[in-house]
Amino acid sequence: MIEVYSWPTPNGHKVHIMLEECGLPYRVIPVDIGAGEQFDAKFLSFSPNNKIPAIVDPVGPDGRPMALFESGAILLYLAGKTGRFLPADTRGRYEALQWLMFQMGGIGPMLGQTHHFRLYAPEKIEYAIDRYTNEARRLYGVVDKRLAHSKYIAGPAYGIADIAIFPWLRGWKNQGVDLAEYPHLRGWFDEIAARPAVQRGVAVLEEKRRPLVDDKAREQLFGATQYKRH
Structure with a gap:
């Protein structure tokens, strides 16, 4: 185990x-x-x-x-x-890996900083709040644009990129984001949130x-x- x-x-x-x-x-x-x-x-x-x-x-x-x-x-x-949850073919695998790296290098660190300055910092620093809130919105836009042309983050099948990104976007309200502004992302988000394994996780x-x-x-x-x- x-x-x-x-x-x-x-x-x-x-x-x-x-x-x-x-x-x-x-x-x-x-x-x-x-x-x-x-x-x-x-x-x-x-x-x-x-x-x-x-x-x-x-x-x-x-x-x-x-x-x-x-x-x-x-x-x-x-x-x-x-x-x-990771394609077996070389092309599909690297397409998935690039989106996993996007989460690890972009969504995670940037939304983490958004949380920090909006929620946890002992003093409210307007520049930092604006900088990371705007970056959060930009990253949501990247995902929304991707999902306008792809059923899931890395292609036609649900996989590790979706699993990696979804938990970070659950905090959209705390990040100063309105999901209604990202309709393709919102549809994907609702579908992932309804998966029984995701709900258990x-x-x-x-x-x-x-x-x-x-x-x-x-x-x-x-x-x-x-x-x-x-």
């Missing part, structure tokens, strides 16, 4: 959804990022960047345990393990979700503890 060290965030939900879609048995070990559990020595031994999620598969490719951090790498690993650890705005959570996530060498 795969062990998933996680918390109910977009990156955590990406892996929860993938596991549900693949039908793989897994056990979730909560890592309370607001309480600083991401700095635990055991967790750091296989997630050296102190970020969730991470997995430990007791039966890796060579039959030995395999630990992985970085949600994109985990999605690729699970796709390889099951032969699902986003429900994982949901009872533990809370606003990370108290002083302790701010310090663990954005203060000196984050920048210490652990």
